[in-house]
Amino acid sequence: MAVRRLPPGLDGPAPLAAALREAQYIADEGLATAAFLALALGKPLLLEGAPGVGKTEAAKALAAVLGRELVRLQCYEGIDAAAAVYDWNFPRQMLAIRQAGDAYVNLYGDDFLLARPLLLALRSPRTRLLLIDEIDRADPEFEAFLLEFLSDFTISIPERGTIRAPEPPVVVLTSNRTRDLHEALRRRCVYHWIGYPAPDLERQIVLMRASTVARETAARVVAAVTALREQPLAKPPGVAETVEWAEAATLLHAQGAPWPAAFARSIGVALKDQDDLAFVAPRLDALLGAAA
Numbered sequence: 001m002a003v004r005r006l007p008p009g010l011d012g013p014a015p016l017a018a019a020l021r022e023a024q025y026i027a028d029e030g031l032a033t034a035a036f037l038a039l040a041l042g043k044p045l046l047l048e049g050a051p052g053v054g055k056t057e058a059a060k061a062l063a064a065v066l067g068r069e070l071v072r073l074q075c076y077e078g079i080d081a082a083a084a085v086y087d088w089n090f091p092r093q094m095l096a097i098r099q100a101g102d103a104y105v106n107l108y109g110d111d112f113l114l115a116r117p118l119l120l121a122l123r124s125p126r127t128r129l130l131l132i133d134e135i136d137r138a139d140p141e142f143e144a145f146l147l148e149f150l151s152d153f154t155i156s157i158p159e160r161g162t163i164r165a166p167e168p169p170v171v172v173l174t175s176n177r178t179r180d181l182h183e184a185l186r187r188r189c190v191y192h193w194i195g196y197p198a199p200d201l202e203r204q205i206v207l208m209r210a211s212t213v214a215r216e217t218a219a220r221v222v223a224a225v226t227a228l229r230e231q232p233l234a235k236p237p238g239v240a241e242t243v244e245w246a247e248a249a250t251l252l253h254a255q256g257a258p259w260p261a262a263f264a265r266s267i268g269v270a271l272k273d274q275d276d277l278a279f280v281a282p283r284l285d286a287l288l289g290a291a292a
Helices: 013-022 031-041 056-067 089-100 117-123 140-152 183-188 199-209 215-229 239-254 261-265 275-290
Strands: 043-048 069-074 086-088 113-115 128-133 156-158 159-165 170-175 188-195
Touching: 013 031, 013 056, 031 043, 031 183, 031 188, 043 056, 043 183, 043 199, 056 069, 056 170, 069 117, 069 156, 089 199, 113 117, 117 156, 117 159, 140 156, 140 183, 156 199, 215 239, 215 261, 215 275, 239 261
Parallel strands: 043 170, 043 188, 069 128, 128 170
Antiparallel strands: 086 113, 156 159
16 A cells, blocks of 8 residues: 655655654654554544643644644634634624625625635644644534534535535544543544653653753652652643753752752642642652652
8 A cells, every 4th residue: 555645755654753752742653653654544633641641743843744734723622614614804894895886796706705714624634733732621512513524624615615625634633531432433533642741751851851850860750750640630631740850950950959859849840739839848858859
């Protein structure tokens, strides 16, 4: 079977993983394999995992590797087709009517069409990657609409007719698993679960993303984050918080704060919930012992 939609040299999971690393994203074998298969088979890639494990960053890195523009649809409760597909620029239509007088004006031409992410992806499937971010935050009704969209990659605009993509676009969906997705949607995708990275991998990510952080500091912050994630926190720190905490602690240490005081004083970079901060406060010294 011929591999589709992959640039020359990216004909397997290993070359794709190497290319993602060059794009500042470290993908393990499982993620690289899932991404490769999704691209080769022309299927959407569904990435699930806790917030902050790097799902959205994976889509951004994949778009960079493929040389495509990232088109992001951020889902939320109550999202509808007007926000996801298209809308009409009513103020501009009204202005055109007033200016036209008795002359004919096509109110449904491209000048008045506001293309949203799904329509943008359909119009240029060879140059864009569609990211449907946090689909679990959308209502089940919108998820059903997306399922239909992913089935045939067509959009019907009553005033314009049906728009069909000349080929299936590259699609990445992410979910924080706040609710179960419909089984039909899962079956349509290549699935991969992204968990918190192993300490050694997370140290590599910190060193890659935070150039000012020393290797020893990266090891300290990863040990501290690993200890925090073992606590019953509402919002455990993600990978992005690990990188930011390492940078913040490095900055405070450079200004004279000793270890682990630099970590303790910058704890608000890692934990973003008051209840979590209150829970951790009396345990902070013990938790940071691994980072001393």
